[in-house]
Amino acid sequence: MPTAMNSRILGVLEAQEQRDGGPSTLLEAYRILLNVEAEARNYVAVDRHAISLEAARSCLYRGTPLLAFDDFSFDWGNVQRVFGEVLRLSSSHLSLTAQAAEALHRLSEDVGALRRAARDWYSGESLIPLATAYGVSTHALASVIANTMKPYLTAGAETVAQLVDQESWRRGYCPICGGRADLAFLDKETGARWLLCARCDSQWLFQRLECPYCGNNDQGKLSYLIDDEEKYRLYLCESCKCYLKALDLRHGGEEPLLPLERLLTLDLDRQGRDAGYRPGYFVEEA
Numbered sequence: 001m002p003t004a005m006n007s008r009i010l011g012v013l014e015a016q017e018q019r020d021g022g023p024s025t026l027l028e029a030y031r032i033l034l035n036v037e038a039e040a041r042n043y044v045a046v047d048r049h050a051i052s053l054e055a056a057r058s059c060l061y062r063g064t065p066l067l068a069f070d071d072f073s074f075d076w077g078n079v080q081r082v083f084g085e086v087l088r089l090s091s092s093h094l095s096l097t098a099q100a101a102e103a104l105h106r107l108s109e110d111v112g113a114l115r116r117a118a119r120d121w122y123s124g125e126s127l128i129p130l131a132t133a134y135g136v137s138t139h140a141l142a143s144v145i146a147n148t149m150k151p152y153l154t155a156g157a158e159t160v161a162q163l164v165d166q167e168s169w170r171r172g173y174c175p176i177c178g179g180r181a182d183l184a185f186l187d188k189e190t191g192a193r194w195l196l197c198a199r200c201d202s203q204w205l206f207q208r209l210e211c212p213y214c215g216n217n218d219q220g221k222l223s224y225l226i227d228d229e230e231k232y233r234l235y236l237c238e239s240c241k242c243y244l245k246a247l248d249l250r251h252g253g254e255e256p257l258l259p260l261e262r263l264l265t266l267d268l269d270r271q272g273r274d275a276g277y278r279p280g281y282f283v284e285e286a
């Protein structure tokens, strides 16, 4: 079953397709991905009772995200199937080369290698050894793994979201999976800044005047660009040369579909890159 959020996103995509007289490649790819996600969510297992409120508090106090890789019980047969779907989609709709797709297909046939790729990616270990062994770029491996793991992480994160005390966290990485943010928003009522995890879609509260990627809070090295309608912002950090896209919800309007906003703001990514900055959530390995 698609989640309520995904159902709304699908509705918006369908309306847009009707207006445009046909699907855009990217939106179509996104729609296929949502369907794959809906299927994968049936196979997620994170035991919500495995973490007590007290254990969660102590974890968060130490700066440790709530879910370690081993807290998920993955059905690896299902992960293999989802990986295959993501691979097909990346080859047909995104820019994955046939050679890379073939290498990644070989990797996924070995459950041990697939598990290791997922674990290393989740824990922030280098993907270079595995990528090299299969003759594929770390970027391609990381992208396909990230899209494959997304539904499991999102569903797992939902089961423990209530355990996060927002006021006491306020770190630059996700309190649930440890991932980085790829989108932010300014709260409608208070203007407080929230970050959205690129990996599991969790939201967490973070300082307005600090870079979540490098911790820089020197106001002389932080800036942002605003669009004409003041709906979007692009935060820029001179210390780490990263950018962060954001929505300003203080000006009203409909409740945004945050996961979809990632795609609707691709022009902001272009602006950030053109100005010499990189997306802070993606660690590019040399």
Ligand SMILES: [Zn+2]
Residues within 6 Å of the ligand: 157, 174, 175, 176, 177, 178, 179, 197, 198, 199, 200, 201, 202
């Ligand atoms: Zn996360």
Ligand SMILES: [Zn+2]
Residues within 6 Å of the ligand: 211, 212, 213, 214, 215, 216, 237, 238, 239, 240, 241, 242
């Ligand atoms: Zn920074």
